[in-house]
Every structure is written in structure tokens, then in C-alpha cells.
Amino acid sequence: MTGNVAERNRRSEPELTLTSPFMTPERVAFRRDLGRFIATEIAPNIEEWERDHAVPWALHEKVARFGVFGFGVDEAYGGMGFDDAFMRCDYAELMFGCGASGVAAAVGGRMISIGPIAQLAPETFRREVLPEIIAGRMSSALAITEPGGGSDVASLTTRAERTEAGWVLNGAKAYITSGMTSRWFVVGARTGGPGPAGISLFLVEAGTPGFSRSPLEGKMGWHCSDQASLFFDNCELPPEALIGPENRGFLSIMNNFNYERLAMAAGCLGMMKLCYGAALDWARERRTFGQKLIEHQVIAHKFAEMSARIDMLETYLDRICWTINQGGMPVAEISKAKFSATKALEYVASESMQVFGGVSYIRGNPVERVWREVKVMAIGGGSEEIMRDLAARQMGLAGQ
Numbered sequence: 385m386t387g388n389v390a391e392r393n394r395r396s397e398p399e400l401t402l403t404s405p406f407m408t409p410e411r412v413a414f415r416r417d418l419g420r421f422i423a424t425e426i427a428p429n430i431e432e433w434e435r436d437h438a439v440p441w442a443l444h445e446k447v448a449r450f451g452v453f454g455f456g457v458d459e460a461y462g463g464m465g466f467d468d469a470f471m472r473c474d475y476a477e478l479m480f481g482c483g484a485s486g487v488a489a490a491v492g493g494r495m496i497s498i499g500p501i502a503q504l505a506p507e508t509f510r511r512e513v514l515p516e517i518i519a520g521r522m523s524s525a526l527a528i529t530e531p532g533g534g535s536d537v538a539s540l541t542t543r544a545e546r547t548e549a550g551w552v553l554n555g556a557k558a559y560i561t562s563g564m565t566s567r568w569f570v571v572g573a574r575t576g577g578p579g580p581a582g583i584s585l586f587l588v589e590a591g592t593p594g595f596s597r598s599p600l601e602g603k604m605g606w607h608c609s610d611q612a613s614l615f616f617d618n619c620e621l622p623p624e625a626l627i628g629p630e631n632r633g634f635l636s637i638m639n640n641f642n643y644e645r646l647a648m649a650a651g652c653l654g655m656m657k658l659c660y661g662a663a664l665d666w667a668r669e670r671r672t673f674g675q676k677l678i679e680h681q682v683i684a685h686k687f688a689e690m691s692a693r694i695d696m697l698e699t700y701l702d703r704i705c706w707t708i709n710q711g712g713m714p715v716a717e718i719s720k721a722k723f724s725a726t727k728a729l730e731y732v733a734s735e736s737m738q739v740f741g742g743v744s745y746i747r748g749n750p751v752e753r754v755w756r757e758v759k760v761m762a763i764g765g766g767s768e769e770i771m772r773d774l775a776a777r778q779m780g781l782a783g784q
């Protein structure tokens with residue numbers, strides 16, 4: 385195999401032999417069509433978009449045509465009118481595994497704000513604006529993390545004070561995905577006393593006086609997606625900017641995390657399959673000591689181990705998705721899936737790089753990019769430490 389980038393991006397599908405009993409004809413078609421779209425419209429452009437630090441806006445609308453931003457949202461608001469945890473995961477797996485998981489963040493950043501908007505925003509907003517967001521013509525973002533901390537959501541300090549005209553917002557948010565390109569923001573702010581019982585959610589439009597933002601520079605990965613710092617300086621909001629009951633926003637934030645974490649675990653699966661496939665192609669062609677790499681037992685064992693971790697995550701996600709589709713929300717399992725997925729991703733990315741050898745250290749190698757994307761998966765949306773803590777609490781092993 386040459387060192388040519390296009391050739392290095394060619395990859396085998398992981399040779400997984402287990403058939404999922406949860407695979408329906410609809411899912412097969414969805415995965416096939418989305419997979420073809422990614423292969424023709426996304427994969428060939430990744431290097432350029434990463435260099436440009438953006439994806440073209442048209443991509444938002446093209447991806448939206450698969451209906452993926454409308455899972456769990458009523459058709460009256462532009463949604464699919466049904467939910468399916470499996471298809472949510474199919475989407476995340478394929479998009480995060482496209483070759484640059486920043487593409488998934490760039491177009492999918494809106495997804496973590498759509499739940500709160502669909503459930504809590506005023507009816508006129510849901511009828512007039514939400515369809516635009518779901519159709520990819522407009523973007524939205526979720527702003528919870530602050531410069532002072534992200535893990536301890538219950539201690540957030542951005543403050544909303546009630547006034548005669550509505551609300552006035554003061555504070556700052558950090559690392560907000562799609563923060564520069566979004567028009568609408570779901571913002572967590574303190575309206576009551578300390579702790580989780582004093583937090584509410586607000587819908588804030590870009591351009592509101594007192595609201596400014598600046599791009600996050602110097603990221604390790606996710607180059608084609610945008611993250612921003614948001615600043616609220618006596619930002620005046622109308623009364624209806626408060627969405628959901630006052631001081632009850634914490635629960636909404638926690639519920640919303642479930643789908644974000646599930647999607648991130650499925651995203652890790654896609655990234656692991658990408659690494660595995662790329663490394664396997666390489667191992668089948670590269671020769672050392674008179675043999676193909678794959679013919680060295682030590683290397684073959686790496687693939688056995690990587691494949692086992694991929695199988696385990698995929699199987700675990702199937703069980704979680706099945707439970708969700710039955711009406712459950714297995715928070716402990718989602719937390720365990722997220723931290724075990726990011727640990728498995730770290731392992732698979734590392735071992736795949738090892739298989740590639742020196743060429744893995746060069747920009748343009750698909751595994752090199754995944755390596756730079758591991759930590760955002762392990763920290764964002766609830767870090768490994770916080771996920772273990774939440775799982776332990778849910779399992780009754782630690783203080784509730």
C-alpha cells in the first residue's frame with residue numbers, strides 16, 4: 385500500500401459475524417442510504433472541511449432530509465412523529481465513523497437542544513421555528529457548561545433575574561458546540577437558590593442585546609465543527625424566554641443527557657469500526673520480516689481484541705436501545721455504555737495506530753484523526769469519571 389491519502393482512507397468493514405435480532409428492514413435501508421450518502425457526499429470532502437474549519441451549510445439540510453433531527457418530535461413541529469433508539473444509534477455510528485467525527489458535531493450540534501425545545505418551548509415557537517431547525521435551515525445549541533466548570537451542573541452560576549419586562553441574564557458559557565453558527569440557544573441559568581432546585585432553562589436568540597460570543601480557537605480535533613464561548617451581560621429577555629417550569633430545569637438537563645450520551649457511545653462504535661477497518665486493510669498489505677503484518681500472531685491478536693471490544697459495545701447498545709424502545713430509560717446502562725465506549729475507543733485507536741506504525745503519526749491518516757478525537761468523546765457530554773459516578777449512584781452503590 386502506498387502512502388497516498390485516498391488509499392489510506394479505503395477500509396474494510398469490520399468482519400463481525402453476529403447478526404442482530406433487532407435489525408429490521410427499515411433499519412437496513414436507513415443504514416444503507418445514509419452510508420451511501422456519507423461515502424459520496426461526506427467522506428471525499430473531509431480533508432477540505434477540516435482545513436476550512438467548517439462544513440458547507442448545504443450539508444445541514446442534506447443530512448436533515450434523512451429525518452435524523454426529528455426523532456421523538458411531533459410531525460406538527462417538523463419531526464418524524466416517532467422515535468427509535470436504534471435509528472438514533474445507527475445515525476450516530478455512521479456519522480461519527482465517517483472519517484472526521486467533527487462532521488457529526490458540526491451538523492448534529494443542534495440535536496442536544498431539540499429535545500428541550502420540542503418539550504418546553506412555547507407552541508408558536510415549536511410550530512414556526514422548530515421545523516426550520518429540524519430541516520437544517522437554522523441551527524440551535526445547548527449551553528450548560530461554564531468557564532468555572534461543566535461536570536457539576538447543579539452549581540452553574542449564570543444568573544437570570546426576574547424584572548418587570550421579563551428576565552435579565554448575566555454570566556458566561558464555554559465550549560458550546562455550534563455556538564457561532566446557531567441562531568437559538570437553550571441556556572441553563574440560576575433562578576433560585578444554590579443546587580439543582582434553583583436552575584431554569586431559557587431560550588435566547590443570537591443578536592439579543594447583551595449577548596455576545598467568540599469562537600473557541602486551538603482545538604485538538606473536531607476542526608470542522610464550531611465551538612464558542614457565550615457571554616451574557618445584562619441580556620434582557622421577554623417573559624416567554626423561560627421554557628419549562630421555573631427552577632425545574634435541572635431535571636430536563638439530566639433527562640436530555642441520556643440521548644446525548646447514548647449517541648456518543650454509538651459514535652464511539654462508528655469510530656472504532658473506522659479504525660479497525662483502516663488498520664486491517666493496512667495489515668493485509670504491509671509486509672515485514674517476509675510476511676504480511678496480519679500473518680504475525682501478535683498483530684492478529686490485536687484484531688481479535690479490537691473486534692471483541694467492538695462486538696461487546698454493539699451488543700450492549702442493542703440491549704439499551706431495545707429497553708428504550710420498550711419505554712424504559714436505563715440511565716445506569718447508558719452511563720456504563722458511555723464510559724466503556726470511550727475506553728474501548730481509546731484502546732482501538734491506539735492499537736490501530738500501532739498497526740499502522742509511523743504512517744499513523746502523519747496528518748491525513750484516518751486513525752491519526754480519531755486519536756485526536758478520543759478525548760472529546762471521553763470528556764464531553766459527561767466525562768468518564770462522572771459517568772462512573774452516575775452509574776454507581778443509579779445502581780445504589782453510592783449516595784443518591
Ligand SMILES: Cc1cc2nc3c(=O)[nH]c(=O)nc-3n(C[C@H](O)[C@H](O)[C@H](O)COP(=O)(O)OP(=O)(O)OC[C@H]3O[C@@H](n4cnc5c(N)ncnc54)[C@H](O)[C@@H]3O)c2cc1C
Binds near residue numbers: 530532606764766768
Ligand atoms: C469540543 C467540546 C464540545 C462541547 N460542547 C458542549 C456543548 O455543546 N454544550 C455544553 O454545555 N458543553 C459542551 N462541552 C463541555 C463538556 O460537556 C465539558 O467539558 C464536560 O462536561 C466537563 O466539564 P469541564 O471541562 O468543565 O471539566 P470539570 O468539570 O472541570 O472536570 C475536570 C476533570 O475532573 C473530573 N471530575 C470533576 N468532578 C469530579 C468528581 N466529583 N469526581 C471525580 N472526577 C471529577 C472530570 O471528569 C474531568 O476529568 C463541550 C466540550 C468540548 C471539549
